[in-house]
Amino acid sequence: MTLNRAADGTGEAGTQATLDVLGRVALRVGGVPASPCGELPLRLLALLALQGPIGREEAADLLWNGTTRQTLQSLRTALSTLRAALQRAPDVLVVSGANLSVNLDTLSVDALRTPDETELLRWWRGPLLAGRACRGTDRWLEWRLGTETRLLEGHLSALFVAAARQREGGQAEAFMRRARELSESFGVLPREPWGSAAGGGLLGRARELAALRCATGSVHVRGPRGAGRSSLVRAAFPEAVWCAPDGVSDRPDPGWVARAVGTGRAVFDDVEDMPEWVWPLVRFLDGRGCQVILVSTGPLPPQWHDLPVVEVGSVARETLVRLAATLAPAWSAVELPALIVLTEGLPGRAARLLRGGGPTLEALLRARLAQFSEDILRVLWVSDGPPVGEMACLRERCGLDCAALRDAVKVLTDAGLWAEGQVVHPLVSEVAGQLLPWWTRQLLEPGPLSRAP
Numbered sequence: 001m002t003l004n005r006a007a008d009g010t011g012e013a014g015t016q017a018t019l020d021v022l023g024r025v026a027l028r029v030g031g032v033p034a035s036p037c038g039e040l041p042l043r044l045l046a047l048l049a050l051q052g053p054i055g056r057e058e059a060a061d062l063l064w065n066g067t068t069r070q071t072l073q074s075l076r077t078a079l080s081t082l083r084a085a086l087q088r089a090p091d092v093l094v095v096s097g098a099n100l101s102v103n104l105d106t107l108s109v110d111a112l113r114t115p116d117e118t119e120l121l122r123w124w125r126g127p128l129l130a131g132r133a134c135r136g137t138d139r140w141l142e143w144r145l146g147t148e149t150r151l152l153e154g155h156l157s158a159l160f161v162a163a164a165r166q167r168e169g170g171q172a173e174a175f176m177r178r179a180r181e182l183s184e185s186f187g188v189l190p191r192e193p194w195g196s197a198a199g200g201g202l203l204g205r206a207r208e209l210a211a212l213r214c215a216t217g218s219v220h221v222r223g224p225r226g227a228g229r230s231s232l233v234r235a236a237f238p239e240a241v242w243c244a245p246d247g248v249s250d251r252p253d254p255g256w257v258a259r260a261v262g263t264g265r266a267v268f269d270d271v272e273d274m275p276e277w278v279w280p281l282v283r284f285l286d287g288r289g290c291q292v293i294l295v296s297t298g299p300l301p302p303q304w305h306d307l308p309v310v311e312v313g314s315v316a317r318e319t320l321v322r323l324a325a326t327l328a329p330a331w332s333a334v335e336l337p338a339l340i341v342l343t344e345g346l347p348g349r350a351a352r353l354l355r356g357g358g359p360t361l362e363a364l365l366r367a368r369l370a371q372f373s374e375d376i377l378r379v380l381w382v383s384d385g386p387p388v389g390e391m392a393c394l395r396e397r398c399g400l401d402c403a404a405l406r407d408a409v410k411v412l413t414d415a416g417l418w419a420e421g422q423v424v425h426p427l428v429s430e431v432a433g434q435l436l437p438w439w440t441r442q443l444l445e446p447g448p449l450s451r452a453p
Contacts, residue, residue: 016089016106021046022151023126027085034085040064041078041085043140045093045102046129049109050147053101065137111151117162121178124155152186163210164236172214211310212236218292220300223312225270229295232312233267240265240293245275252281261288269295365431374440375400376408380432382444383423399444 017034020026025042027034037045043063048054056075057067063078064071079095086092091106104112115123128148136144156179163175212219213236223229233240241260243252260266266285268278271294279301286292294300300307369377375398382397395405412418423429433441 014105015108017086017092018108018110019045019049020110021050021129022110022124023130025129029086029089037081037085038078040074041081043129043136044075044078044100045082047143048093048100048102049104049107050111051143053099056098056100059100062137062139062143065139115158117165120155120159120162121174124152124182148186152182156182160207160210164213166210166213172210176210176214208232208310208312209236212293215291215308215310218286218294218307220304220307220309221293221295221312222297222299222309224297227312229312230269233269233293233295237265237267237291237293239263240267242267242269243274243278243281245278251277257281257285260285261290264289265291265293267293267295271296271300272298362427362431365427366435369428369431369435372411373408374436375404376411377432377436378440378444379405379408379412380417380423380429381436381441383418383429397444 016029018026018028018031025046027037027042027045040063044059047059047062056072060071060075061067064074079093079100082093089106091103094101094103110125111128128144128151159175159179159182163172163179166172166175209232212221212232221229221233241256241263243256243260243266245252268274268282271278282292282294282304294304294307299305369380378398378400379394383394394409395402398405400408409418412423417424417428
């Protein structure tokens with residue numbers, strides 16, 4: 001169930017009525033409070049506004065628990081009450097046969113308006129349909145909670161993205177603080193802000209980006225390689241100067257130091273791999289008021305343990321699937337999770353190929369398996385199906401000696417293509433067979449897992 005966003009810009013000149021559903025429920029017509037409607041007619045109006053067109057029977061079942069003659073009569077009574085309350089707003093309520101809806105060009109709904117940054121901190125005024133949340137049918141309570149959760153998820157994401165865009169730490173912290181308050185009060189986590197300029201290119205890391213922007217002094221960015229640490233820092237501080245030791249000189253470049261001081265920000269990436277002379281330089285820049293960003297996979301030396309830490313965790317599988325769906329919208333839902341497994345977490349190469357026109361999963365896997373030796377392809381080719389069990393059985397099937405087989409299995413396990421004695425996906429075996437010479441396939445031991453060439 002999605003929110004009705006057909007007229008997100010409500011509140012324009014054609015508005016005849018206004019419905020507030022966040023916090024205290026209120027209906028106004030022409031700027032004047034409407035005549036008292038009662039609880040259920042207002043619920044019906046909120047349902048039509050937030051969900052969109054709905055059938056009479058569906059509305060009756062959701063609000064009155066059934067589609068009997070009595071519940072349908074209750075629905076007709078509620079519609080008559082709404083028509084009377086909206087008498088001076090005749091275009092709001094739309095009844096077309098068995099379908100009910102509202103015209104969002106004439107009805108302004110607070111929950112459907114997109115607030116700008118000046119309104120974000122005050123936009124969420126309370127629970128959805130406050131005061132009307134505790135009673136109702138099971139389906140109504142489920143709908144109300146689900147709708148409130150989706151509204152709040154979107155609002156939290158907007159707060160994080162707004163914080164990430166701020167250049168001043170105080171304003172960014174205000175957005176972060178409000179997001180934390182709402183998360184703790186309602187137990188809701190934000191959606192990844194896909195489609196936003198701040199989050200779309202960073203695997204949805206608006207929260208980490210906001211935390212970096214909020215940092216007023218030097219900061220430590222910690223996380224595994226490949227998690228997007230450097231991209232995050234570049235997005236947060238595009239003007240920062242990056243340290244790049246040439247591996248020859250045992251001293252820093254004075255010109256680079258001057259640029260770092262002048263810019264006010266210096267980044268040291270993969271500090272665990274940097275020469276020892278870097279640490280006195282870090283201390284010097286920090287002492288001169290330069291914001292130093294230290295990027296590492298693990299802890300820093302003890303003298304830097306007091307720095308605030310921005311943790312950048314591994315990219316979640318769900319996030320990768322959503323990224324893949326964004327890059328390759330024509331792919332089926334079945335293929336997307338397989339893409340994550342077979343392309344080792346969607347590395348940069350796979351992402352670039354997808355952006356270039358969305359090749360098939362087979363084409364992406366073929367490009368990856370082409371880097372492996374023929375021994376490894378042999379193992380993959382004979383391993384489709386149930387786990388092969390003992391290494392002796394696998395060795396007999398692929399025609400390798402013990403050492404070569406052990407090395408091949410280790411490489412495949414490290415690559416994420418082999419687990420629990422078998423290949424992780426049937427397509428791996430199929431593509432491996434395509435890459436093997438036909439005479440090699442002819443020589444492989446025939447068995448229940450082999451195929452015709």
